[in-house]
Amino acid sequence: MPELPEVETTARGVAPHVLGQTIADVSIRDGRLRWPVPAQLPQVLRGLCVHDVRRRGKYILFDCGRGHLLVHLGMSGSLRVTTGEVPLRRHDHIAIRFSNAIELRFHDPRRFGAMLWTEASPAEHKLLVGLGPEPLESDFDASYLYQRSRHRRSPVKAFIMDSKVVVGVGNIYANEALFIAGIHPTRAAGRISLPRYQHLVEAIKSVLASAIEQGGTTLRDFVNGDGQPGYFSQQLWVYGRGSKPCGRCGGALREIRLAQRTTVYCLKCQR
DNA sequence: AGTGCGGCCTGTCCGC
DNA sequence: TGCGGACAGGCCGCAC
Numbered sequence: 469m470p471e472l473p474e475v476e477t478t479a480r481g482v483a484p485h486v487l488g489q490t491i492a493d494v495s496i497r498d499g500r501l502r503w504p505v506p507a508q509l510p511q512v513l514r515g516l517c518v519h520d521v522r523r524r525g526k527y528i529l530f531d532c533g534r535g536h537l538l539v540h541l542g543m544s545g546s547l548r549v550t551t552g553e554v555p556l557r558r559h560d561h562i563a564i565r566f567s568n569a570i571e572l573r574f575h576d577p578r579r580f581g582a583m584l585w586t587e588a589s590p591a592e593h594k595l596l597v598g599l600g601p602e603p604l605e606s607d608f609d610a611s612y613l614y615q616r617s618r619h620r621r622s623p624v625k626a627f628i629m630d631s632k633v634v635v636g637v638g639n640i641y642a643n644e645a646l647f648i649a650g651i652h653p654t655r656a657a658g659r660i661s662l663p664r665y666q667h668l669v670e671a672i673k674s675v676l677a678s679a680i681e682q683g684g685t686t687l688r689d690f691v692n693g694d695g696q697p698g699y700f701s702q703q704l705w706v707y708g709r710g711s712k713p714c715g716r717c718g719g720a721l722r723e724i725r726l727a728q729r730t731t732v733y734c735l736k737c738q739r
Numbered sequence: 740a741g742t743g744c745g746g747c748c749t750g751t752c753c754g755c
Numbered sequence: 756t757g758c759g760g761a762c763a764g765g766c767c768g769c770a771c
Binding site: 471474502526543544578581629631638640707 | 765766767
Binding site: 626728 | 743
């Protein structure tokens, strides 16, 4: 489900409810996520206060002073702020209850998500240490992408979806950004010029920023921390529009599989 | 070192 | 209406 805008939307939606609140209890109903949820999590978290909520890539980091709770939503995960009276739903795997009676619930049908605890600096955690720059920060620019891509023969779409290159660009926004930049998704990353990377970087930044403004993309069931859907799906140029006409030139869009992911592009607009 | 896959899961939809 | 198979927004870990 979630790419960077959805994770950012979730973090922003959840933060005001949990900041400064003390964790009263944690219940693990099903700890079989991507990695097992640490069984000692309830005793570790009990009594700790949430000092900060941040995002790094697609990880949400809850700073609890003594350590950080790392949350990844995987393909189908979501966080929901509620209270104890609201009945648990199927696939509500973990519930964190705060002393002000609100409850933060981790819901994830496919269980590709993760909830982990680290007492070291989160940036040094095994899962975060190799991550590339944030796409909306200034160190992610055309010359960076250009340099990293030299001698790379893999398709540019796979290249920008590689979290070691840049974080947060998932399948939807990779398709969208390549359309906006007019770049063919199968083109070898190492054979794209600096000016074209300039366009691509601008496209990635603008598509992610406006998706965040719209509250994320709701395709099936994405909801933010308050249960509200996002509206960005109304602005998608290519994703989910295979064989429909291109919104720019009117020609037919083409849908292919590239690195096992659905890829949509315009035969005329993207070279 | 870079590349390309298998696999982790459940839910949904499509074609027969 | 039922059933099998493909597919879904992610990404680690492995073999080459």
